[in-house]
Amino acid sequence: MPRPTAGPGEAVVRVTSAGVCGSDISALHGTHPFRKPPLISGHEVGGVIEEIGPDAPEPLKVGARVVIDPQWPCQTCELCVRGDYHLCTDKTMLGVPTWPGGLADLVKVPTFTLVPAPDSLDSSLLSFAEPVAVAVHAVRRAGQLGGVRKALVLGGGTIGTLITAVLSTQAPHLDITVAEPRRPLHDLLSTAGATTTVEDAEQLPGSTYDLVFLAAGVPSLVGTAVKSAATGGTVVQVAVFGSAHPTPIGDLQIREITMTGTATYTKDDIAAALQVIEAKPDLVQRMVTFTEDWTDAARLITKFAAEGPGDVMKLIVRRSAEQ
Numbered sequence: 001m002p003r004p005t006a007g008p009g010e011a012v013v014r015v016t017s018a019g020v021c022g023s024d025i026s027a028l029h030g031t032h033p034f035r036k037p038p039l040i041s042g043h044e045v046g047g048v049i050e051e052i053g054p055d056a057p058e059p060l061k062v063g064a065r066v067v068i069d070p071q072w073p074c075q076t077c078e079l080c081v082r083g084d085y086h087l088c089t090d091k092t093m094l095g096v097p098t099w100p101g102g103l104a105d106l107v108k109v110p111t112f113t114l115v116p117a118p119d120s121l122d123s124s125l126l127s128f129a130e131p132v133a134v135a136v137h138a139v140r141r142a143g144q145l146g147g148v149r150k151a152l153v154l155g156g157g158t159i160g161t162l163i164t165a166v167l168s169t170q171a172p173h174l175d176i177t178v179a180e181p182r183r184p185l186h187d188l189l190s191t192a193g194a195t196t197t198v199e200d201a202e203q204l205p206g207s208t209y210d211l212v213f214l215a216a217g218v219p220s221l222v223g224t225a226v227k228s229a230a231t232g233g234t235v236v237q238v239a240v241f242g243s244a245h246p247t248p249i250g251d252l253q254i255r256e257i258t259m260t261g262t263a264t265y266t267k268d269d270i271a272a273a274l275q276v277i278e279a280k281p282d283l284v285q286r287m288v289t290f291t292e293d294w295t296d297a298a299r300l301i302t303k304f305a306a307e308g309p310g311d312v313m314k315l316i317v318r319r320s321a322e323q
Contacts, residue, residue, distance in 0.1 A: 001040070001100070004108035005051065011111050012051040013066060017127035018102040019044030020301055020315040024095070028305045035096055043070035043095040045102030046117060046126020048321045056111050065117040067129045067274065068102065068109050069267050070094030086137075086264045102127070103297070103317060115270045121278055124318040128288060131314065132273035133265035135162035138238045140269065141262040142211050145171040152209040152228055154201055155216025156180025156189045158313050159238060161287070162276075163213050168193020169279045179204060191283045204228055207255070213238055219245045231255040238262055290318045 006012045021044060027035035035041060045068045052062060060066070073080045073088035080088050094109070095101025117126050138159075139145070151167055153160050156178045167176055178194045179201035180186065186197040198204065206227045214225045217239040225235045226248045235257060252259055265273075277284055289312045291297040297317045309315070 001104070004106055006053050006108065008053045008055055009111055010053050010108055011049050011056065011060065011066075011114060012106055012108050013045070013047040013068060013114075014050040014106055014319075014321055015045055015047040015102050015104060015317075016065075016123040016319050016321050017046040017125060018042045018104075018317040018319070019127040019130060020103075020297075020304070020317065021131075024103070024301065025305050027095075028301065034093070039095065039097045040100035040102075040104050041095045042101035042103035042107075042317075043093055044127040044130035044316075045070065045094065045107060046123065046129065047102075047107075047319075048123070049114070050106065053111065059116055060111055060114055065119065065121075065123060065126065066114040067117050067126050067270050068094065068107070069113040069115060069265075069270055070101075070130065071264065072099060072110060072113065086266050105319070113267075115267050115274075117274055118278070121274060123321060124290065124316065125277055125284060125288070127316055128277055128284065128314065129270050129273040130265075131158065132162050132166070132276050133269040135159060135166045136269040136272045136276065137265040138163055138213060138215075138236055138262040139166045139170065141260050142213075142234055142236050145174065145211075148174060148210045150175045150209045150230075151177070151211040151213070152204070152225075153178045153194075153213045153215055154221050154225055154228075155214070155218075155239065156182070156185050156194075156197070157216065158287070160213070160215035161185070161189060161192045161283075161313075163215055163238070164189055164192040164194050165280050165283055166273075166276050169276045177204070177209070188283070188286055191286060192280070201228075207231060209233060212236070215239055217241050222247055226251050226257060226259070229255075229257045232257070234258045234260065236260055236262055287313045289313075289315050291315065292318065
C-alpha cells in the first residue's frame with residue numbers, strides 16, 4: 001500500500017495497538033453487511049501521531065498518543081448537529097474499502113476522530129478503549145448512578161464483563177450481581193467488580209434491582225430483565241437481537257420502569273474508557289491476548305475465522321511505535 005500522507009484536517013497514526021473484533025472475522029468470511037473485501041480491516045485502533053495537518057488543534061501533535069474514534073459522521077444531519085454523531089445514519093466506519101482500517105502499520109484519519117491518551121497507559125492497550133467505550137456508553141445511558149444501590153448484569157461475556165468493570169469503577173458503592181451460565185467466567189467477573197455471580201437468571205428475586213443491563217442476546221432474558229427491575233427502575237438494552245421479541249409493556253407502564261437502548265459510543269466515552277482500563281489492570285491482563293508480529297496476527301485471525309476464538313476474549317495486535 002502507498003504510505004499515507006496527512007492533508008489539512010488529517011493525521012497519520014502509527015498503530016501500536018489494534019483489536020480484532022467479530023466484525024473483522026465476518027468480513028474475512030464475506031458475510032459482513034458493509035465490510036466487504038478487499039479491504040484493510042480493524043476499527044479498534046490506538047497509536048502515536050506520525051504526521052498531522054498544519055491546522056491541527058491542541059493537544060494533537062506529532063508524537064502524541066491517541067485512540068481513534070472509528071466513526072466518520074456526515075456532520076450535517078440533525079443528529080450530528082445536535083451532538084449525537086454516533087447515531088448518524090450516513091456515517092462511515094473505519095475498516096471499510098473507502099476508509100482503510102487499523103490492521104496496518106499506518107492509518108490516515110480525520111483529526112476530529114482522535115482522542116488523546118495518557119502517557120501512563122501502555123500503548124499496546126490503547127485499542128482496548130473501543131470495546132470498553134461500548135460499556136461506558138451503556139452505563140451512561142442508565143443515567144446518574146448516585147441513587148442506584150443494586151445493579152444486575154444479565155450476561156457475563158465480554159461486554160457484560162466490561163459493563164461490570166465500568167459500574168464498579170464509576171460507582172464503587174454499588175452492589176453488582178451478574179447472571180452468567182458459564183461457571184468458569186465467574187472468577188473473571190469477580191475481578192471486574194461483581195459482588196455476586198449466579199448461573200441461572202431465573203432464580204433471581206423479582207423487582208429487586210434499581211438498574212438492569214441486558215447484555216446477552218437471549219430472548220427469554222427480555223422478560224427476566226423487566227421482572228428483575230425494581231419499581232421505578234431502569235433496564236438498559238445492550239445485546240444485539242436479530243429479530244423482534246415480546247416485551248412486557250404492562251410492567252413497564254404499571255411499575256414505571258424505564259427501558260432504554262444503547263448504541264456505540266462517543267469520544268467522551270472513549271476518554272472515560274481509558275480511565276477504566278487504568279483502574280482495572282488485573283482484569284485487563286486476564287481479558288487481553290496479544291500477538292507479537294503480523295505473522296502471528298494473521299495466523300490467529302485465520303484460526304478464529306475457521307474455529308472460533310476459543311478462550312480468547314479480546315485479541316490485540318501489538319505493534320511498536322518505532323516499527
